[in-house]
Structure formats: C-alpha cells, structure tokens
Amino acid sequence: MIDVLYFAWVRERIGVPREQVSTDAATVAELVEELRAREERYALAFSDLKALRVAVDQDLTDFDAPLKGAREVAFFPPMTGG
C-alpha cells in the first residue's frame, strides 16, 4: 500500500486530498497509468503530465522515478510560493 496525495486543482479534479492505493507499480509513470485507467476523473487529472509535478516521500522527482520502498507519492501543479 502506498499513500497517494493530491494538491490544488489535482485534488479538486480527483475529489479527495489523499487515498491509499494498492499497487505493484515500479515507477511513478506506471502508477499514473493505473490511476488513469480507474475512472474518468483520474484520466482528466492526469491528461497532461507536463502540467504536473510529483514528489516521492516528500522530495521532488520525475515521473520515471522508482517506487520501490516509497511510502508516499504526491501529485500537484507547478508550485506558486512566495
């Protein structure tokens, strides 16, 4: 099981801030494919990966990052701090 978190408009499109996902995905990209296949709201949220950023265990990373041993994956739009 892995905790999957969503922020900003990704959270709004999917409809929940976090959920536990049972997955054998080896990479973030594989997890995204599994989520996309679930329901329309996921397919919509993940329709353009260039508009998304991902963090694994709270470190910013890429979609080809491995998920082995990961506890938490977060998806969100480009950040707007400051």
Added chain:
Amino acid sequence: MRIIVQEQPFDLGAEANAFAASRTDMGAVVTFTGVVRDDPSRPLRQMTIEHYPGMTERALEKIATEARARWSLGDVLVIHRFGPMRPGEQIMMVATAARHRKDAFEAAEYLMDYLKSRAPFWKKELAADGESWVAAKDEDEDALTRW
C-alpha cells in the same frame, strides 16, 4: 536558521528587529516581504494558500541550507503563511544576515527564486468572477537558471 510555516499573521517589524539584533558580528541584514496584491481591474476578495505539510518545511530547509553553503551568511529566517488572506496582508518574509551586503542581497534573491517554484505552495484567488488557481510563470522557472 529558522523556518516557520504558519496560518496566522506574523509581525514583520518585530521579526526583522529580533533577527537583526540576534548577532553583533553581521554588518548587513536584508529582508523581503511578499504581500497579497490586489488588481484594480479584477478586485481580489481573497487569496488562499494551500501547502503540503511536511514537504513544505523540508523543501524550505533544503533551500536555506543551500543558500548557506553558497554565501557567507550568519543567519537565515523564512516565514511563510498558508490559509485565507486578504489583499494587503503579508504572505511571507525572508531575512538574511551576512558580514557584508552582497552576500545578504544575493542569498535573499536566491531564497525567493527557489521558494517561488520549489516549495510546495499553491495560490488560489477569489474575485467577483469566481475562483482560480494562480498559474506558475515561465519566468519564475527561468529565474532558477541564473544560479
């Protein structure tokens, strides 16, 4: 080094004074404050900042630690708020202390450039015509290439 992420407002004057007074061997203190900006052509009712608890503190600490490695700094302070805010409210501040001003100025700019696009905050604006997420600007991403 202090990194503070909080919902409530902070006292800019008190924070800046305490920061400047904490060391006697620093000749330069630079502070920057980000303020919720109104737009007369589209009056803003509220800005709400969402963040990623845990990662936010971690990302800010990483950025501040990198600044301390690149410049000769005596101290760094970052305060960033989340939650709902009105136009004119202070969103965040950074302060840097150094023996000389060049280090303090450059480190403050570096902190701001990275904080804008590498710390997990997202801004949502509420105006008369509805709510919208603030889109990240290409120029903010481009700003990182100068470092």
